[in-house]
Amino acid sequence: MVNVRPETKLEPWKDPAAEPYIRIERVTKKFGDFVAVDEVSLNIYRGEIFCLLGASGCGKTTLLRMLAGFEEPTAGRISIDGADMAGIPPYQRPVNMMFQSYALFPHMSVEQNVAFGLKQDRLPKAEIRERVAAILELVRMTGFSGRKPHQLSGGQRQRVALARSLVKQPKLLLLDEPLGALDKKLREHTQFELVNIQEKLGVTFVVVTHDQEEAMTLASRIGVMDHGKIVQVGTPSDIYEYPTSRFVADFVGSVNLFQGALVEDEPDYVRVASAELERPVYVNHGVSSPPDATVWVALRPEKIVIAREPPASLEDNCAEGVVQEIAYLGDVSVYLVKLKSGRTVRVTRPNMRRQSAAFDRITWDEQVWLSWDPSSPVVVTQ
Amino acid sequence: MIGRRSFLITTLMAFGFAFLYIPILSMIVYSFNESRLVTVWAGFSTKWYVELVQNEQILNAAKLSLQIAAINATGAVILGTLAGLALSRFRRFKGRTLMTGMTTAPLVMPEVITGLSLLLLFVAMEQVFGWPAGRGMTTITIAHMTFSMAYVTVVIQSRLSSLDESLEEAAMDLGAKPAKVFLLITLPIIFPAILAGWLLAFTLSWDDLVITSFVSGPGSSTLPLVIFSKVRLGVSPDINALATIMVTIVAIGIVSAGLYMQRQERRRERDIQAALAANQ
Structure with a gap:
């Protein structure tokens, strides 16, 4: 579990003067009687890769969906870049999301999928073509622009989904189990790619995952969740070496x-x-x-x-x-x-x-x- | 052992096909009968087809049936899609269970009762609002829509519930407003279901007799009504000819749709194979 980011001195959470990019203040989400997210408060800073780590059903995806605007908090406040997000629909938020199922539009080609977001902003055609080509090159999918999603393999779909969510140059990218559907080798490779792209574009990432290895590799900080609550926030090595509870010690490693x-x-x-x-x-x-x-x-x-x-x-x-x-x-x-x-x-x-017969183990x-x-x-x- | 089993399967299949298609086959054969008597074979002839094309009453009825079926199918698809959307996309609203029950009730309601209640409604409405004036094409179309909408709703709802909701969320996340999401994403994806619903509603209307007989008026006889009234006076061979034409059209439609879908499926599978191969 090597942290791939070279000792970047990006530690804004240690700087009391730093302004958090996302402020989550005492946010609660209930579905009927079920409390999915329970009074969570969290500050996430610009340029971070923040991982929400937890078992399935711990509320991490609900929290992510509240950032995207698909769910409204029952109580509490979310602000992104200083703006209160209450009542702002998903299509007006400066946020894009990469879905766990990738959610590629099956009736559109790769190019149309990636261009969809730019078309909604009514950009000139030439600019759309240019930006789509550039982002497809970034994810190394240039030769596939005419293909439909079902003509792609899992790893290729994942890259198209990433391109589609990055092409609008969002300030914040939400990733829901981004590597869950990939096999182990491809997953490791893609983790490094994600980090490279994140550094190149300077986007803030919030990643939801149940895979601690994924969180360790990607994250600048990890927030461990259990039963709707954040139980510990810290860098990967903090979480691993200095767990503050039995749950965290046992869940991570x-x-x-x-x-x-x-x-x-x-x-x-x-x-x-x-x-x-x-x-x-x-x-x-x-x-x-x-x-x-x-x-x-x-x-x-x-x-x-x-x-x-x-x-x-x-x-x-x-x-x-x-x-x-x-x-x-x-x-x-x-x-x-x-x-x-x-x-x-x-x-x-x-x-x-x-290991051999001569070696007395x-x-x-x-x-x-x-x-x-x-x-x-x-x-x-x- | 295997030989005996395949013999058994072949026999069963032959019986099944015979049971389903011998009546239709005999009808087709007798439509080419020279004799006026339906049950006596007197040589090959196409004279009943010629007579059919000259029969003003049947041609008009067919035209009316086509019109009603097309308008009904279009209306039922619009209403059914809206109902299907409401039922599958808005999970929690007051009266949802009631609405589910009510939209699908016409599926199990006896046609006689649906027809009678609609007739009573139309008569009462005419007395109160003066609309619809008399019974005719309008009342038949409305009546057909009320029950075929239920079928369309079921088709659309089942397609929507298997549609990954994150597709719509992704479109919204990329900046599309809900109306645009529906037009650019949902509608194209569920279009096959809408087409299937349209065809279903069309056929339901095309061959409905019971409900139509309640709400039709003078001068607005649909094809089933005409056939039924003619048959009551004795089966005439031109009805056989008419039925043969209808069966042929339906058969062509079904076979071509089947071939098209098979080809699509083969292509899709080939594409998936190619994608997997390219990945290795």
Whole structure:
């Protein structure tokens, strides 16, 4: 999960003077009794690729549709570029959307599809032709302008849909599961292309996805949604390395969660005792939690070291167990290790050497030691 | 085993076709009968066709039926499309369930009752507003529209509900106002359904007898009415000739529509194959 954007210093959310491009203020959407979006407040800045990440039915698509104008909020306010969007119909918003199904008009050719939006603005014919040709070149579909949508493959349709939503040069582009229908190889390739196009045109992207890998690759920031609420907003690495709740830790990537209690709570370190681990967990950064509260230690599988020999210090941050399962995935192997408490811990280990008979690797039913760095565990309180 | 099974299937199919088409076939054969007696074969002749073309009454009735069927089909398609749109695109409005029931009720209503109630309505309206003056082409057309609209509504509604709504949303998102979305996107896509609805309404009107008999007046006899009244006086071979012409026209229409659709489907499949091949 590499972030493809080279260290661009685009971090307007850290600048208190920066004016958000989209302001979502306490927006709620109800369908009958069902609350799809629950008092969501969010600021999105110009030039961002903001990903709304969540399981299906969490309200992310409803939120996107409210930005596009297909749904009106039940309560709350949405403003784009300083203008209140209440009561503004979709055809008057400075926003274009790329639909999950691509929604290409089946009775029109690729060229007519892309030109549709420009024709609605009554631009001169020569200009329409020019702009359509330019955008088709950008998405590398120049040779296909006379084809009908059903004569295109999935990846080609996706590019036409992208061209159609970009040709009007919207300031804000909404993408609903843009890569959902593509196979894995094509998806990876298209992710990079999307980011390149976004940087070239300087459009603000809001992307809805349930695929955390997609969100990690594309996003400048991710908003994780659950049951209509935004549970955490942050950069991909914030979300992955510093989840603020069990839900986020578990939803993004995989994680081992140990329930426990704070036994030492200092400003610069904490110690957590858990019944599932024999030794305490020492975390070298402070946490803010009410005293005596139940806490959970979140430990990513790739941050645990698995070895036959015990670590140097047996005081804390280690555990003894037996290998129960090994899943060989090619680039990494996943070990399920059963601790004395009965708890199973998931550990991943990169396969840095080629697997062969000569290589004596840790195998089933072996006694192993697990250990981790004091900076690795994250303590969450909810 | 396989031979016996295919024999069984062939027999069943032969019986099925015989059941459906022997009556029509015998009618066509007898339309070329020399004899006036319908049940006695007396040699080949086309004289009933000649007689038919000279029969003023039947020609006028056919013309009237065509006119009514065409006007009815057009009106029913407009009303049915509007009703279908309302039912499939506006999910929540007061009286939606009632409207669904009411628009499709004429499908199951006995024709006698529809005809009688329309007759009563037309008579009452004539007394109160003075319109429609008497029974005739206007009342027949209105009556036909009331029931054929229901069929069109069902056809259009089912097409609309399978139409991806995001197509319309995409058009709106690209700057088209709702009326334009309908004209540029929805209408062209559902056009085959509209055409099917038009043909359905046309045929329903073309061969309706029961309702028409209630609401027609003197001098406005449609073709089915004329045929029916003639047959009551005894089956005459020129009716056979007329029916043969009608069957031929319908058959040509159905076969050509079938061929056209088959060709379209083949082309579409070829295109999809080509697109997949190009992708690899």
